[in-house]
Amino acid sequence: MNMIKVSATSRTAAVAGAIAGVVREHRRAEVQAIGAGAVNQAVKALVLATGYLRLDGIYVSCVPEFAEVAIEDRVKTAIKLVVEPDPSPDHTKAS
Secondary structure, three states: OOOEEEOOOOOHHHHHHHHHHHHHHHOOEEEEEOOHHHHHHHHHHHHHHHHHHHHOOOOEEEEEEEEEEEEOOEEEEEEEEEEEEOOOOOOOOOO
């Protein structure tokens, strides 16, 4: 499974579709963003993807993590969003 990399200029809907597709196929998606603008786009895409997946009866949870990434011989700190189906069986309260 490939990492979904998000930049500040990424199209939110395209990233959301990628997240939903990867979760449907692999039951897990990892989204990586470096910088405030990229993290903003990634979180907005996650919200959209959650809605797309919910229409298919797939409820997901997300765990944010820090990740160190080497870019052009420099180490940068990225935010990694790990998206997986929610193991909780009770989704009656979800809106």
